[in-house]
Amino acid sequence: MKTALKPLEIYSLVAPDLERVEEELASYASSPIEPVAVIARHLLGAGGKRVRPALLLLTSRMLGAVPPAAIRLGAVVELIHNATLVHDDVIDGSDTRRGRPSANAHWGNPMTVLAGDWLYMQSFAVALGERNFDVLSTLVDITRKMVEGELLQLTLVGRSDVTEDQLLDIADRKTASLFAGCVRLPAIVAGRTPAEADRYALIGRSLGMAFQLVDDLLDLTSTEEALGKPTASDLRDGKVTLPVYYALAGGSDPARSRVERVLLERDFRSVSPEEIVDSVRDADGVGRPRKPAALDLPGRDLEHSRIHPQQAGVTTDGRDAGTGPQYRSRIG
């Protein structure tokens, strides 16, 4: 078995392609309307990890080559991701994003709402250039799902009676659906059938779920410096994430009331972030979401099938297992 690659090594596999995505992105941030161009440049120039374009490009390379369409679609998924971030910032009233003032803090909510709208329209306009209905409906479906996920999350803000199913559904819509698209789109472009593309999409979806779960953990366990925003800001915003859910559901009574206190105060006034992290650890809320078995999404009907860890190319002990048997024949 090969040694697993480190993140930077994975990125390096598609570094020149990512450069081309950056050029595409810069070219899309143009508008005859000056304020639009200024905001778009600010947003798209803000960096970020470009995880989604990287996943799309890696898939494209796995399938044989990186055609110009994959470069453009890499830019499109990043545009859509940024549009959702911009509206999320308005919704959360966030002051910072990636360590810089957020768009709403910079330009105010009205301008930021419109900037998000503009990014959505620009992304669809670029995608339309591919003249491929499957590409377009993949993107529109994903975007609708992401909006629905954010809406669902909003209805649960401040509530401690959320269920595991609800949290997994939100992660699926908000994060995993776009990751699935990042694997589905290059499969379509490479001429795979819709059914094949759907199977590929499952890999992306599993990666997306894993990404979101790790993101939720980092919100609790990382530092403000590393995150570019305060630690435990999800809970401060009234959002119970999966690790915190385990502290609520399986934790002690004091653990439960600590979480509820923060949800009530919407701040770490009478409870410290460290106490919450301790409660989460006591309920194994850090370990449980890390286990890929969590991806077997108990009690939920996924649209196509249940996701099994093996399909996502990971073993239950967390080691890289290569690709599942149904993909091995094609990409081996």
Next chain:
Amino acid sequence: MKTALKPLEIYSLVAPDLERVEEELASYASSPIEPVAVIARHLLGAGGKRVRPALLLLTSRMLGAVPPAAIRLGAVVELIHNATLVHDDVIDGSDTRRGRPSANAHWGNPMTVLAGDWLYMQSFAVALGERNFDVLSTLVDITRKMVEGELLQLTLVGRSDVTEDQLLDIADRKTASLFAGCVRLPAIVAGRTPAEADRYALIGRSLGMAFQLVDDLLDLTSTEEALGKPTASDLRDGKVTLPVYYALAGGSDPARSRVERVLLERDFRSVSPEEIVDSVRDADGVGRPRKPAALDLPGRDLEHSRIHPQQAGVTTDGRDAGTGPQYRSRIG
């Protein structure tokens, strides 16, 4: 020459088709996410004049028949219109819309931003069903233009140094572009060439400019009861419209300072709405935009050609002139 039809008589020409559009709209207001469905039903059930679907259906009938695609696209343009209204309400902080609490007053800004996003995505998802790239790019282009128009307007809020060109550009983007689409789309569906569809679109664009100019006038001259919102709310919101522009540009010094006072105070505190209306009347700000000659858009390069009143089927004395010669041959 035939007598001009009254508005209700025009609507009656497509009344059964409009009923079908209502049914389509109701069916689109469904989502597995309960809060989405509730908001969508509230928004789409709020009524409104359905001017855009009516224009699309009338054009469709003029071209021969109203196919199912025209019914669906009638619903799509109304969805897009509602999406922009919902985001406009967030931007303006409006409390009422069509005499009812606005979505943002009802559900708060975060939920309303997302509801608008959802309506956009739903409209594109429905439009995708037509499997027609020209239909899709017409809709995406229009929506981007509308967002850009709203952004432009936002940069001019509170400013008295706006130009006539800027105001016409905003009206063109925010209103006339969707009206143009309501005439272009049925032409595409009826199998006209893109060049022919562009010429038809000019009719809709002229109608849209006229509609916006009359809307600006009504904001000043109508009653709160008839408008469903306070009189002169544009100026109260810091927005100079074309009639008010004439009071600024061609009016007396006292007229100018009255307008500037309201823009500064963002309220009718030391100046009454009636004084503003008087200033507008003195500068012929009511009469000038009513003249269809105003549609000859001085000093602006339109993308395809200048709009001449005759193309829009109106004479400079305001009477119905039938259709212009270039359309007469086809529809006569």
